[in-house]
Amino acid sequence: MAAGVLQIYRLLYRYFGPQHWWPAETPFEVSVGAILTQNTSWVNVEKAIRRLREYRLLTPRRMFAVSDKKLAAVIRPAGCYAVKARRLRHFLAFLGPDCGTGLRALAAVTTSTLRRQLLNVNGIGPETADSILLFALNKPLFVVDGYTRRIFARHDLIAVDAAYDRIQAFCMRGLPREAKLFNEYHALLVRLGKDYCRKRNPGCARCPLKGIM
DNA sequence: GACCAGGCACATC
């Protein structure tokens, strides 16, 4: 019998300890990071975020006020900068024309409605939407990313080409509905992925999950 | 110098 998702979580937590995610000072910064990290390593995102901070652009209002060209230049280290500048712009438009209230106003909307609204924003797909909902707004949603897919597929819990929503439902079925747990779990999976489950990484042999799977 | 990284939209079949 394969280990359940809760058992895996407990093992990872014992092995790695708390990961203290998301590394950001405000919900807006979390959201910006979620867009910038699309298909991009976090170290490059950190550089872009640092530059945004230097240019004092880490508030919705101030970011809204700069041109696309300027914004793209500042986030350049994150790669795909023209695309991501446009995506940030779409997100800002979603927050509201003057961006005055930022993310606070979103807290009142139900999670499922808000998720639909975010998915409707060009440039925000399921992982980015769920990252914003979980890490910025503390909504209990399981975030599925490339590492999640690879780790669970390599341990035969899911098909490697399974749809996002199916993987998410599979994980959430086996877990208590707690934002704190989903937060830690996702961070632990990324940690495990980086250390032991890269695309082509023999670290698999030392995977801490090896004993129970 | 290829390959990869905390995706997504869009074109084409």
Next chain:
DNA sequence: GATGTGCATGGT
């Protein structure tokens, strides 16, 4: 619906 491709930097 499934598959392929562009976006682009910086680390391995």
